[in-house]
Amino acid sequence: MRTDTANFKKLFLEDTPLLDVRAPIEFSRGAFPSADNYPLLDNHQRELIGTAYKHSGPQAAIDLGWELATEEVITARLAYWKRFINHSPNGYLYCFRGGLRSRISQKLLRAEGIDYPMIKGGYKAMRNYLLSELEKQCKSLPLVVISGYTGSGKTELINWAQRSIDLEGIAKHRGSSFGRTDSEQPSQINFENRISIDLLKLSQQPGNVAIEDESRLIGCCALPPTLQTAMKAAPRVLVEVPLEERAKRIVRDYINEGLKRFAAIEKPPVQCLGEELRFNLNKIQKRLGGQCYKQLDEALISANRELEHHGNSEAYIPVVVSLLQNYYDGSYNHLMEKSKQEILFRGTYSEVQQWLMDSCQVN
Incomplete structure (x- = not known):
């Protein structure tokens, strides 16, 4: 029989299936990539028991819990748990602190002849472990920051490198005002947890780790301060790509690929895009200035019309070139002027790709 565990490192390195018996509201605020939520208590039941605990003490809360645990409720919970356990016999269950809810869940399962181990300390202990690991790995892993103007293909290079961490992929956002994807962004806690787990896995082998140059916010996800500090201290590799080539890549990614996000919507995808x-352009209106914004908006309307009537996405290239010249490139230059980071290498996309092959591979 497997026993309860506090070996958090092994759990995360092996992506061990986790049965989270906390209430759905707790799970939505923060969980782990390999966890599924099959709660012992729903949100309302949790609130009632919490109120009983606050006003009348722990025994009153326990008594109310068993009162709420009707035969129908217990049968439904066990059905969910059994399906999970049959699919993931090597997993573990947990609640918030590895306390009463975990023990009650185990008791109910044992009555059905199932011994399923729990995680000692529960969610709180695992979360603290990941926060500690994040601090540790940010200080010890040799990060290399991939920098370059918008549209240089930095994310593609990150995904191509063997040893890398894709922050935009984890955040499910491309990082700019136009960077929304068709996936909902994770909670801040889930964002941090995933970064910590990825860094922990990378730390199991020596070698440089490539990471894309990012601002503090990627959509609504904020880079952990310890990671921001590590990235500011890390050396850079600069990707140098001509303006026209960058504009074509952006049109490919944001227009041609962007249309696919609206395929299931009743309105025409071209109209939605x-x-x-235009909505995203309006968000940076103040930074562009009134006259520049007006010209770009008019050009964007014209490009939208060209795509709608003729399917020609190349009409967006001049719009993108202007946006890069009038906003994104200037912001990047300003940041680079302030940076005192060492530049390890600079070159074209293919040259940086070769550098990554030599410097950020699995040893």
């Missing part, structure tokens, strides 16, 4: 592009 055009409205979103």
Whole structure:
């Protein structure tokens, strides 16, 4: 029989299946990539028991819990748990602190002849472990920051490198005002947990780790301060790509690929994309200045019309070139002027790709 565990490192390195018996509201605030939520208590039941605990003490809360645990409720819970355990016999269950809810869940399962181990300390202990590991790995892993103007293909290079961490992929956002994807962004806690787990896995072998140059916010996800500090101290590799080539890559990624996000919507995808592009442009209106914004908005309307009537996405290239020249490139230059980071290498996309092959591979 497997026993309860506090070997958090092994759990995360092996992506061990985790049965989270906390209430759905707790799970939504923060969990782990390999966890599924099959709660012992729903949100309302948790609230009632919490109130009983606050006003009348732990025994009153326990008594109310068993009162709420009708035969129908217990049968439904056990059905969920059995399906999970049959699919993941090597997993573990946990609640918030590895206390009463975990023990009650184990008791109910044992009555069905199932011994399923729990995680000592529960969610709180695992979360603290990941926060500690994040601090540790940010200080010890040899990070290399991949930098370059917008549209240089930095994310592609990150995904191509053997040893890398894709922050935009984890955040499910491309990082700019136009960077929304078709996936919902994770909670801040889930964002941090995933970064910590990925860094922990990378730390199991020596070698450089490539990471894309990012601002503090990637959509609504904020880089952990300890990671920001590590990235500011890490050396850079600069990707140098001509303006026109960058604009074509952006049109490919944001227009041609972007249309696919609206395929299941009743309105025409071209119309949806055009409205979103204008909305995003409006978000940076103050930074562009009134006259520049007006010219770009008019050009964008024209490009949207060209795509709608003729399917020609190349009409966006001049719009993107202007946006890069009038906003994104200037912001990047300003940041680079302030940076005192060592530059390890600079070159074209293919040259940086070769550098990554030589310097950020699994040993």
